[in-house]
Amino acid sequence: MINNNTHIVFDLDDTLYKEIDFVKSAYIYINSYINLRFDLDLSNSIKKCLDGEVNFFDLINSKLHPDQSFPIEKYLELYRFHYPEIGLSDYTTVFLDKISSHNIDFSIITDGRSISQRNKIKALGLYDLVKNIIISEETGFEKPHLNNFKLLERIYTDKKLVYIADNTSKDFLAPNLLNWNTICLLDNGENIHRQNFDLNFEYLPKIKVNNLTDINI
Numbered sequence: 001m002i003n004n005n006t007h008i009v010f011d012l013d014d015t016l017y018k019e020i021d022f023v024k025s026a027y028i029y030i031n032s033y034i035n036l037r038f039d040l041d042l043s044n045s046i047k048k049c050l051d052g053e054v055n056f057f058d059l060i061n062s063k064l065h066p067d068q069s070f071p072i073e074k075y076l077e078l079y080r081f082h083y084p085e086i087g088l089s090d091y092t093t094v095f096l097d098k099i100s101s102h103n104i105d106f107s108i109i110t111d112g113r114s115i116s117q118r119n120k121i122k123a124l125g126l127y128d129l130v131k132n133i134i135i136s137e138e139t140g141f142e143k144p145h146l147n148n149f150k151l152l153e154r155i156y157t158d159k160k161l162v163y164i165a166d167n168t169s170k171d172f173l174a175p176n177l178l179n180w181n182t183i184c185l186l187d188n189g190e191n192i193h194r195q196n197f198d199l200n201f202e203y204l205p206k207i208k209v210n211n212l213t214d215i216n217i
Helices: 019-038 043-050 056-063 072-081 090-101 114-123 147-155 173-177
Strands: 006-010 106-110 133-135 160-165 181-185 207-209
Touching (some): 106 147, 114 133, 147 160, 173 181
Parallel strands (some): 006 160, 181 207
């Protein structure tokens, strides 16, 4: 399915890395910020927040003194724009090494804020490897709009394009309509967004895999 005539396009969050790791990184960073300024350490509560038992922002404000405040705007700024401690899984590293050995290039199409998404790509060590980075905030178009996919079609007119992603509600519709190959990386239980395969066929990936290394090259 994938060969030297293929250009691979990845989604970012919950595809190249687990988005829950970004959330954890953000909570740890925010905790360091409030610990330094308010002498408040919520390290022991981060797991409960990650598990959805407690809202981290609400927890912070519930523990602050009445004369202290931590506005939502500051919380969101720290969350979105911190430089994350995240990494590639072994499966992802093996797959990227494999496509590199076959001289197969890749790009990224992702929704999100420019600074946040670019920081993630840099933290994953992919910034100098990826050929094109297309981010919704920079183009003004979010998935499932066709625009960002057509941008790559104009670049790789002689290549077969494949989109590897995870979110069934928005990731696969546009590339399916453009007759790309589409591959869904199945949720291992850690994804932020639930996968729903009970959708119209045009929303569904053509192939499903448990790990990137299951993809034939």
